[in-house]
Amino acid sequence: LVGKRDIIFGFIAKTSLPILSKFEPRHLSNLAYSYALIDYIPELEDGTTLFDHIAEKIIPLVIKFNPQDISNVAWAYAKMEVSH
Numbered sequence: 001l002v003g004k005r006d007i008i009f010g011f012i013a014k015t016s017l018p019i020l021s022k023f024e025p026r027h028l029s030n031l032a033y034s035y036a037l038i039d040y041i042p043e044l045e046d047g048t049t050l051f052d053h054i055a056e057k058i059i060p061l062v063i064k065f066n067p068q069d070i071s072n073v074a075w076a077y078a079k080m081e082v083s084h
Helices: 005-022 025-037 050-064 067-079
Strands: none
Touching: 005 025, 005 050, 025 050, 025 067, 050 067
């Protein structure tokens, strides 16, 4: 995996975009949390990031988030210094 992070995690980010709308709150929070753990924000071809797309999906679902989901998202966005 050394030297392949951008390829592997970039691929995961790109392939997750079309199905983000099917993610439950815990899936969205775990995705953001996972990328923050590896200290990586994938930039997409349109100039946005995976974190931009996750935020778009989270906002209308926020009422369905449990405390752990909220904590994971808040930590991930704070760690990566991403605002939304």
